[in-house]
Amino acid sequence: MTTATRHATPTNRHAAMPTPTATDAAMTAGRDARGGLTVERVSHHYLANGRRTDVLDDVSFSVGAGQVACVVGPSGCGKSTLLGLAAGLMRPAAGRVTWNGETVRMGPTDHLGMAFQQPGLFPWMTVRENVAIGLTTRGKSRRDARRIADEFLDTVGLHEFKDAYPSQLSGGMAQRVGIARALALKPRLLLLDEPFAAVDAFTRLKLQQEFKALLKLDRPTVLFVTHDVPEAIALGDVIVVMSQRPAAVKTIIPVRREERDRASLAYAHKLAETLACLGVTSDMEGE
Numbered sequence: 315m316t317t318a319t320r321h322a323t324p325t326n327r328h329a330a331m332p333t334p335t336a337t338d339a340a341m342t343a344g345r346d347a348r349g350g351l352t353v354e355r356v357s358h359h360y361l362a363n364g365r366r367t368d369v370l371d372d373v374s375f376s377v378g379a380g381q382v383a384c385v386v387g388p389s390g391c392g393k394s395t396l397l398g399l400a401a402g403l404m405r406p407a408a409g410r411v412t413w414n415g416e417t418v419r420m421g422p423t424d425h426l427g428m429a430f431q432q433p434g435l436f437p438w439m440t441v442r443e444n445v446a447i448g449l450t451t452r453g454k455s456r457r458d459a460r461r462i463a464d465e466f467l468d469t470v471g472l473h474e475f476k477d478a479y480p481s482q483l484s485g486g487m488a489q490r491v492g493i494a495r496a497l498a499l500k501p502r503l504l505l506l507d508e509p510f511a512a513v514d515a516f517t518r519l520k521l522q523q524e525f526k527a528l529l530k531l532d533r534p535t536v537l538f539v540t541h542d543v544p545e546a547i548a549l550g551d552v553i554v555v556m557s558q559r560p561a562a563v564k565t566i567i568p569v570r571r572e573e574r575d576r577a578s579l580a581y582a583h584k585l586a587e588t589l590a591c592l593g594v595t596s597d598m599e600g601e
């Protein structure tokens with residue numbers, strides 16, 4: 315059972331806010347959780363053009379070492395902001411994020427791999443060079459970096475495009491390069507922002523399977539943002555459901571192994587439960 319799972323209070327699963335118990339437990343866990351990520355009472359806002367946008371409102375949860383937490387919530391609620399804070403790209407306005415028991419600080423880190431919604435590839439580098447660059451900057455020889463890059467490009471099904479330039483790729487292919495780049499680092503903390511959003515449904519399922527197999531090998535701690543509830547059930551040990559902006563944690567839903575079998579009744583129940591938390595009924599026919 316994950317740290318976050320243990321902190322999800324079943325009686326509170328559909329409450330608008332986590333109970334103090336869940337919050338307190340998450341906060342306690344962060345101090346000694348080796349390889350764990352903890353978000354402690356984090357609030358955040360942006361100031362732009364004289365306007366303040368409140369984004370996160372007292373968000374608390376934790377992800378145990380080697381566990382996968384999938385974050386779902388309405389568009390614009392603050393999921394990417396949450397990942398940015400976990401990555402140390404910015405500082406929370408209030409609260410703190412800890413990794414391995416230490417407050418996440420801004421600046422370079424060597425435990426982190428991240429794939430953004432926009433993959434941000436260097437246009438002057440080939441696909442292989444784009445993946446290898448992260449490895450050479452972390453001390454790998456050019457030869458090892460190239461070999462590892464090739465391995466992960468094979469994993470994401472891009473072996474024929476290693477020498478292509480980003481401008482020659484589709485959006486989905488570029489996104490897969492971004493995933494390969496993050497995975498190739500074998501990070502202890504992996505932050506993924508809708509990594510499979512731009513690929514077709516079939517490729518997406520294949521990537522999910524590959525991803526799951528890779529997780530078993532290296533067991534990173536993962537925060538995975540997705541809009542796809544079936545994907546969250548397939549990959550997450552827990553699903554963190556966020557509310558509308560300014561987003562709070564609406565509920566944390568644990569996922570059991572048997573609930574991942576898409577042909578099972580247990581899966582259908584989990585899907586309906588998660589969609590209901592997001593305010594969606596599973597009845598497409600209506601009244």
Ligand SMILES: Nc1ncnc2c1ncn2[C@@H]1O[C@H](COP(=O)(O)OP(=O)(O)OP(=O)(O)O)[C@@H](O)[C@H]1O
Binds near residue numbers: 390
């Ligand atoms: N740098 C910024 N400056 C000002 N406002 C920002 C900035 N980045 C994000 N926002 C605003 O913060 C809110 C949350 O944005 P964020 O990208 O975190 O949402 P999201 O949940 O990831 O959305 P989506 O599901 O569409 O990717 C939005 O209203 C957005 O306009």
Ligand SMILES: [Mg+2]
Binds near residue numbers: 393395431
């Ligand atoms: Mg986003």
